Amino acid sequence: MRWLLLLATLFSWLLCFTRHGPGAMALWLFFGVVGAMATALAFAQARIDANAQPELHPDLIREQVARSKSSEQQ
Numbered sequence: 001m002r003w004l005l006l007l008a009t010l011f012s013w014l015l016c017f018t019r020h021g022p023g024a025m026a027l028w029l030f031f032g033v034v035g036a037m038a039t040a041l042a043f044a045q046a047r048i049d050a051n052a053q054p055e056l057h058p059d060l061i062r063e064q065v066a067r068s069k070s071s072e073q074q
Helices: 002-018 022-051 058-073
Strands: none
Touching: 002 022
16 A cells, blocks of 8 residues: 555656646645655554564463463472
8 A cells, every 4th residue: 555655646746747737736746745744654654563563462461470470489
């Protein structure tokens, strides 16, 4: 999805700078700016997801604590 956003953003910038009318230029410039922000957020989200650690379930944490206590007692 982020790659499609990037391509759409670049296409918007291309259309912005090839238009002669101010209305069309402003419209495509707006789409380009919004697309650039959305693309940046999409790539940031992908980077965060790639580096995120899985969430631990509270029951698993309790089991690990119980195991460590039982191994200390032995």
